[in-house]
Amino acid sequence: xxxxxxxxxxxxxxxxxxxxxxxxxxxxxxxxxxxxxxxxxxxxxxxxxxxxxxxxxxxxxxxxxxxxxxxxxxxxxxxxxxxxxxxxxxxxxxxxxxxxxxxxxxxxxxxxxxxxxxxxxxxxxxxxxxxxxxxxxxxxxxxxxxxxxxxxxxxxxxxxxxxxxxxxxxxxxxxxxxxxxxxxxxxxxxxxxxxxxxxxxxxxxxxxxxxxxxxxxxxxxxxxxxxxxxxxxxxxxxxxxxxxxxxxxxxxxxxxxxxxxxxxxxxxxxxxxxxxxxxxxxxxxxxxxxxxxxxxxxxxxx
Numbered sequence: 001x002x003x004x005x006x007x008x009x010x011x012x013x014x015x016x017x018x019x020x021x022x023x024x025x026x027x028x029x030x031x032x033x034x035x036x037x038x039x040x041x042x043x044x045x046x047x048x049x050x051x052x053x054x055x056x057x058x059x060x061x062x063x064x065x066x067x068x069x070x071x072x073x074x075x076x077x078x079x080x081x082x083x084x085x086x087x088x089x090x091x092x093x094x095x096x097x098x099x100x101x102x103x104x105x106x107x108x109x110x111x112x113x114x115x116x117x118x119x120x121x122x123x124x125x126x127x128x129x130x131x132x133x134x135x136x137x138x139x140x141x142x143x144x145x146x147x148x149x150x151x152x153x154x155x156x157x158x159x160x161x162x163x164x165x166x167x168x169x170x171x172x173x174x175x176x177x178x179x180x181x182x183x184x185x186x187x188x189x190x191x192x193x194x195x196x197x198x199x200x201x202x203x204x205x206x207x208x209x210x211x212x213x214x215x216x217x218x219x220x221x222x223x224x225x226x227x228x229x230x231x232x233x234x235x236x237x238x239x240x241x242x243x244x245x246x247x248x249x250x251x252x253x254x255x256x257x258x259x260x261x262x263x264x265x266x267x268x269x270x271x272x273x274x275x276x277x278x279x280x281x282x283x284x285x286x287x288x289x290x291x292x293x294x295x296x297x298x299x300x301x302x
Contacts, residue, residue: 002046007251007264010035012084012104014093022099033089036103041081045248049074063129070122075115076246082110115155116246122148135186136178136194143173152244152271164273166205166240174198182220191221202236207277210235226288233282238275245271 016029023029051072058065089108092098124146130138147169154161180186180193196216203209214232221227247270256263284302291297 002044003250004042004044005250006040007043007253008041010038010041010081010084010109012086012089012108014086014090014100016093016100020094021096031100033100033104035084035109036105038106038109041083042079043081043250044077044079045250046077047074047246048076063127065125065127067126068122068124070120072120074118074246076117076248078112078114078246078248080112080249080251082112084108085110111157112249113157114247114249117153118150118240118244118246120148120150120240122146134178136181136184136192139178140176141173142175144171146170148240150240150244152240154246164244166243168202168204168237168239170200170202172198172200191219193220194218196230200234204237207237210237210277212236224290226286226290228284228286228288230284231282232280234280235277237277241271242275243271243273247271 011032011034014031014033016023016025016031018025018028049072051070053068053070056067084104085108089098089104093100124144126142126144128140128142131141132139148167150166152164152166154163175197176194177197178192178194180190182188182191194217196214196218198214200212201209202212212232212234214230214234216228216230219227247268250267251264252267253262254265255261282302284300286298286300289297
């Protein structure tokens with residue numbers, strides 16, 4: 001993908017003071033000087049990526065297993081010309097280094113020029129099987145293990161920054177426990193009832209171990225009514241893309257209603273290495289009604 005825009009003239013606004021030795025005027029004069037051979041400020045973003053994924057699925061004994069490996073590389077380039085450095089040019093004018101009849105070259109231009117490259121390797125292994133048969137059906141156990149390695153390289157204004165290498169790993173297990181089946185077992189009038197339990201543990205470079213838990217209940221007392229409740233507490237560290245993703249800066253033009261004018265807002269996106277692990281707790285209740293009509297009704301609270 002590539003985005004290129006021109007966002008206004010590149011020009012300096014200076015004050016030619018009356019006491020300047022070269023000033024022929026009897027008062028201060030405001031100068032507007034365009035940048036030579038540079039009609040407009042540029043904003044350019046370009047990104048490229050390539051990746052390949054291999055998936056293998058099958059059965060080993062009574063286990064359903066799957067494995068996935070992904071390798072990828074991405075490049076990014078960002079150029080944002082902020083404008084002429086008025087403060088530096090004003091100082092040159094006051095000190096006599098630059099004269100108003102001289103041209104303003106690119107050396108007076110303020111800009112952000114960044115480039116980046118990110119390499120990543122991700123592998124995941126998962127397996128599932130019924131561990132035992134209960135009166136309402138088999139207990140299903142699912143387990144997965146995944147790992148990620150990444151390396152980020154950045155250049156800012158032609159200067160190469162130190163590369164950042166990160167590793168992370170996650171192990172997760174989930175258990176589905178059927179308690180009752182409609183029309184069968186000890187409580188045939190209770191309907192379908194099952195519980196879901198899961199836990200996850202995550203390790204990442206620069207972060208302590210993050211543990212997550214979740215529990216859920218599914219109940220269908222009648223064919224037309226479905227009830228579900230869930231609680232989960234998840235702790236997770238930011239991934240490599242959130243921490244080391246390429247930083248892009250662009251200027252978006254918005255209307256400021258308070259000042260009643262159009263303003264240029266500097267919009268910055270990309271990774272932030274100062275991000276910390278997050279903690280989220282969620283509780284939800286959902287009721288689904290499947291009446292004898294084409295309509296269905298769902299009510300939820302979280």
